[in-house]
Amino acid sequence: MPDYKAPIRDIQFTLYEVLNAEQHYKDLGAEDASRDMVDAILTEGAKFAEQVLAPLHRVGDIEGCTFKEGEVTTPTGFKEAYQQYVEGGWPSLAGDEEWGGQGLPESIATMISELVSTANWSWGMYPGLSHGAKLTLEQFGTQEQKETYLTKLVSGEWTGTMCLTEPHCGSDLGTLKTKAEDNGDGSYAISGTKIFISAGEHDMAENIVHIVLARLPGAPQGTKGISLFIVPKFNVDDGNRNAVSCGSLEHKMGIHGNATAVMNFDGAKGYLIGPPNEGLKCMFTFMNFARLGTALQGMAAAEQSFQGALVYAKERLAMRSLAGAKYPDKPADPIIVHPDVRRMLLTQKAFSEGGRALIYYCSMQADIIHANKDPEEVQLADEIMGVLTPIAKAFLTEVGYEAANHGIQVFGGHGYIAEWGMEQIVRDTRISMLYEGTTGIQSLDLLGRKVLASRGDLLRRWTRVIHRFCRDNSTPEMKEFIKPLRKYYKEWGTFYRKVGIKAMKNREEVGAAAVDYMMYSGYVTLAYFWAAMADTAYKAIAAGTEEKAYYESKIKTARFYFERILPRAKMHKEIMLSGAKNLMDMDEDQFAFL
C-alpha cells in the first residue's frame, strides 16, 4: 500500500506563491488566517491524514461496511478516527462563529479536505457529506433550525446527508416521487425511497441529519414542485428514532469504506427548509461547493497514485535504459529511467499539481462569495465559479481516473494485485465521474446553461483572467507557454458561437458537442494554471532561491504539459465541431443486430 505524505511544500507553493493567499485573506478581512496559522493548521492536518487516516485506507476497502438489521458498522478504526477528528476541531474550521465554528475561510477547509481525501477518500466522505447539509442550513435554515441542527453539524457531533436520488431517477430529479404530507404541527410526514445515499447510515456519530428532496401535495410536476426537508435520524424533540431507516447497502466497485445506503422514509418526521417548491433552486446554490468536493476526488486520486507509482518506479529494477545502463552496479536499472514510465509519472504529476491550483483557486472564489463584501467582486467570483465548477468537477475526475490508471500501469502486473493498493485507487475514484452529476451532465451545464445561455459572457469572465496573465507576463522565457495559451483561449471563445448557430436549428448539437467542449475547456484551463506556476517559478529563481530544483521541476512539468498533454485539446476541438449528425443518424434499432 502506498504511504501517504502530505505534499506540504506544494500546497504552500500553490496557496502563497501562485495564488497569493496572504493578500487574499487580508482582503477578506480574515485576520486569523495568517501565514503562521495556516501553516500550523496544515502541519497538524498533515499529521492526522498521514498517521490516522492513511493506515485505514486499505482496511476500509477490505472490510467495507456491514449491514445488519438496519444498523451499519463502519470498518475497524473509522469510528475512532472520526472521534479524533471531532476532538481536533477539524469539522468546525470554516464554520460560522455564531454556530460554534472557527470562522476561517472556506479555502482553508478545502486544504484540509485535500489531505483527508487523499489519505482516505471513503472515510472523508462522512464529514464531507455533512458539509452539504451545513451549507443548506446556513443559507436557508430558520434561526431555530440552525440552533438545533447546524451547531451539531459544525461541531461534528452529528453528520449530514443529501437525499436526492431515487431508484428511477438520478440526473432527472424532476421525476422524483418522495412525498411530504403536512402533519398539521409544523412538521411533515416524508414517504419514499432514496438510493445511493452516501453516509446514509453509520455508527460514527450520534445523529444523522438528512436533507431530503420531496414533493408537497398538489405541487407542480417536474423540477418546480420539489421542496427541501430536514429529516433527522433521531427526532430532536423526543429523542426517538424517526421513521427513516436503512434498507440495505449497495455492493460497489469501490469506496467500500463508505456506506452507500438505500434509505426508506416511512412517514418520517421532517421539517421544511427554504420556500416550498423551490427545493431544487436551493440545492443549486450549494451545488457548486459540493461539486468542488468531487473535483477534489479526481485530484486526490492523481496525487495518491502518483506517490505510490513514484516510489515503485525508483525501487523496481527492470531492463536497462535504452541509452545504456544508468545504474551499472545494480542487476538492472530502476524503471524510472524508461521514457514511458516517466510519461506516466509526469502525467500524474501534471494533473495532480495542476488540479490543486484549479481547486484552490476555486475555493478562493468561494471565500469571496461567502465573505460577501464587495457586490461586484462577489458577482464576478460567482460567475467565474459558474464556469469553473463544471470544468473542475468533470475534467479533474476524468483525468484523475486516467492518472490512477497510470499508477496501476507503472506497477505492471503488480498494479493489478490488491495488496499494492494501486487498483483500489482506480476502483474508488471511478465513482467520481458519476455522482454529483455525471461528466455528461456537467458538460451540458457548462456549454448549455453557462456559456450558451450567457452568450459567452460567463466564459469571458474567465478568459479575461487568462488574457491579463498573458498580457502581463510575456517575457522571453515564458514565450513557450504564453504563445500557445493565447491561441487556445482566444479560440475557446469562438466555439460556442459555432455550436450555437447550429443549435438554433437543432438543439441536439449542444449535447453532441458538450463533453468534448468540456474536455477542451479543462485542458486549456489547466494550461493557464501550469503557465502561471511556471511564471511563479521563473520569478522565484530570478529573485534568488535555495530551492532551485523545486522551481525547475515546476517549469519542466509545465513544459511536459504543454508539449504532451495540451495537444489533446485540438482533438477535442475537431470532434466537438464534427456535428450531431454522426451521432443522431443511427436508428435506435440499428445499434445492434443480435
Added chain:
Amino acid sequence: MPDYKAPIRDIQFTLYEVLNAEQHYKDLGAEDASRDMVDAILTEGAKFAEQVLAPLHRVGDIEGCTFKEGEVTTPTGFKEAYQQYVEGGWPSLAGDEEWGGQGLPESIATMISELVSTANWSWGMYPGLSHGAKLTLEQFGTQEQKETYLTKLVSGEWTGTMCLTEPHCGSDLGTLKTKAEDNGDGSYAISGTKIFISAGEHDMAENIVHIVLARLPGAPQGTKGISLFIVPKFNVDDGNRNAVSCGSLEHKMGIHGNATAVMNFDGAKGYLIGPPNEGLKCMFTFMNFARLGTALQGMAAAEQSFQGALVYAKERLAMRSLAGAKYPDKPADPIIVHPDVRRMLLTQKAFSEGGRALIYYCSMQADIIHANKDPEEVQLADEIMGVLTPIAKAFLTEVGYEAANHGIQVFGGHGYIAEWGMEQIVRDTRISMLYEGTTGIQSLDLLGRKVLASRGDLLRRWTRVIHRFCRDNSTPEMKEFIKPLRKYYKEWGTFYRKVGIKAMKNREEVGAAAVDYMMYSGYVTLAYFWAAMADTAYKAIAAGTEEKAYYESKIKTARFYFERILPRAKMHKEIMLSGAKNLMDMDEDQFAFL
C-alpha cells in the same frame, strides 16, 4: 447482469463478407471448413457461450477461487462447464489430426474463443492458457513428448500453463532465476518461484502441464541462457504428485474466477523442450498467437459492455430529448435519445466491431503461417503479423478498457453497483493492458523491433494492403473514407524515419515515442477496417439486399469512427513527435518534494 448474445450476424459479416473466408479456406485446402460447417460450429458455440458460460460470469466474480492446503477450488459451475466443453470437442477444433485434433484452421478456433471470452473471460482463460502450451509442444516437442502431453492438451483432458514471471521480473525475463539441474536420467530438477501463473492450479482437469522458463547450470547470463521445460503436476511415469505446488493465490482487481497462482518448484521433475538456452526464442514463436488472445479480451470487453449498455439505454428513462420529447407517452425519454449516450454506445460499437475485423484478419494470417504452403505467402503473413500483433494487443486492450468504462458511464450511478455487472467488465479487462507484455512493451516491440529494425519494411507490408484497398475502391461514395485513410497511411510511413534520425543520437527517443506511435497505428489500422466494412456494405446494398438496415448501420458507424474517433490519431502524432527531452529532463529527485 447483462445477458450475452453471440453476435452471429456480425461474425458472419466479418468472416465471409469483409474477409472472404470461404475463398481463404479453399486456398488453405481446408475442405472441412465449408460455410455450412463453420455456421454450424458458430451456432453451437453460441449456445454453449450464452447458456453455459454467461450465467457463470458473475458467479466467478463473487465466489472467486478458493485456496486451501495447496488445492484450488474454482467457482461453482466452472468445473462442470469445462467438462461439457471437453465433451463437446471444443478444445480440439484446430488441433492437428495426428494428435487427436479436428484439423480445422486456427481462425475457427479464434471465432469460438471470441464467444467464450465475451461470455466469461475468467473461465475462458483455463482452456486459453492450454493453447500456449499446445503450440510450444507442437513446434518443439519430441515425438514422445507430443504423444504424452500434446494429445491430452488437444483433447482438453489436461490443461496447460506458461510459467514465465518471477517475483523480481516480468517484462525483464533476462534476469530470471529459476534453476534446472540435470538428474542424469533425461529429466531435470526445477527449482524456483513463479508468480502470476494464470490457471496455475485448479480442479477442472486431471493434470496440468506447466511450460517453465529456467536456467541450466552454467548457462549464459541474460536472455540467452534460458531454457524451456515441461513440468507436469502429476508425473506421467508413476502418476505421483510432482514437486510443484501452488503456494497461494493473488487477490486481484478482477478475473476472480481465474486462479492466479504463486507456483513453487522444489526440485520438480521437468523435461527439456526445444534446444538448451533457446527457450526465449522458442517462446517468441508462439508469442504472436498468445498476444492475439489478449487482444481478444479488449474486443470482448467492448462487446460485452456494449451489449449491456445498449439494453439499458433503451430501457432507462431520463429527461427529454434536447430536440423535444421523442416518447411523449412515457414519463421521460429513454436515454438512447441523448447525443452523449449515443457517443458512448457508438464508441463501444466501433471498437468492438472494428476490433473483431482486426482480430479475425490476424487469425487468418495465422492460418496461412500454420498451413505452411507457399513460402512467400507464409513470409508475408508472418511479417504482417509482426506489425499487427503488438497493435492488436496493445491498442485493442486500451480501447477495450475505454469502451468498458463507457458501459459504466451509460448506466450512471448504477454502473458502479456490482449487481448490474458493468463494473466487473472494467475490473476484469484492466489486466489485459498488463499481461502478455504491457502496452509499453508492445509499443517498443512495434516501433523498435519491428518498424525501425526493418527500416520500415514490415510496416510497408501492411500499408501496402491499405494502399491497394484505397486504389481499388475510390468510388464517389467511399471518398469520405478513402481520402483521409490515404492521408493517414502515407503519413504513418514517414514517422519512423523522423524518430529514427533522432534515435541515432539518443536511443531514448524510441521509448519516448513508442506508445503514441502504437496508438496512432491502432487508430489508422482500425480506420482501414472500418473503411473496408463500409465498402462491403455499400456493395451489398448496391447488389440488392433485404438487410439494408444492417448494412447502413455499418456505413454510419464507419462515418462515426472517421469523424469522432480517428482525429485522435493527429494528437498522438503531435505528442509522438514532441521528442524525449520533455520526459528525460526531469532529474529523478525532482519528481516530488515530499
